[in-house]
Amino acid sequence: MARKFYTxxxxxxxxxxxxxxxxxxxxxGEIEGIQIGGRGQWRIEDAKLEEYIERMYEEQRRGLGRA
Structure with missing residues (x-):
């Protein structure tokens, strides 16, 4: 399975x-990323971005008393 990384x-x-x-x-540490290369450029995997978004939705639901 191929991973997609974003800047x-x-x-x-x-x-x-x-x-x-x-x-x-x-x-x-709210969103996970990795540093790669000699210059330590950050990359975030698509799955980690989706996890972050879903966690924010869940926090929103809890804040509204809908969880």
Whole structure:
């Protein structure tokens, strides 16, 4: 099964957030990513992005008392 990895720019665009917000999510461990290459560029696997989105939906449901 092939994995798809996204750059931080791509994930930030998909979530409609700024790069500083994206970096904060990584730093706080709210979304998992890996650093690759000699320059340590971040990549986020599609499955991790989907997990993050689903977790945010679940938190929203709990906050509204619907879980």
């Amino acid at each position: 931080l720019d791509e994930v930030a665009e998909a979530l409609a957030i700024s790069m500083s917000q994206m970096r904060a999510l990584i730093k706080r």
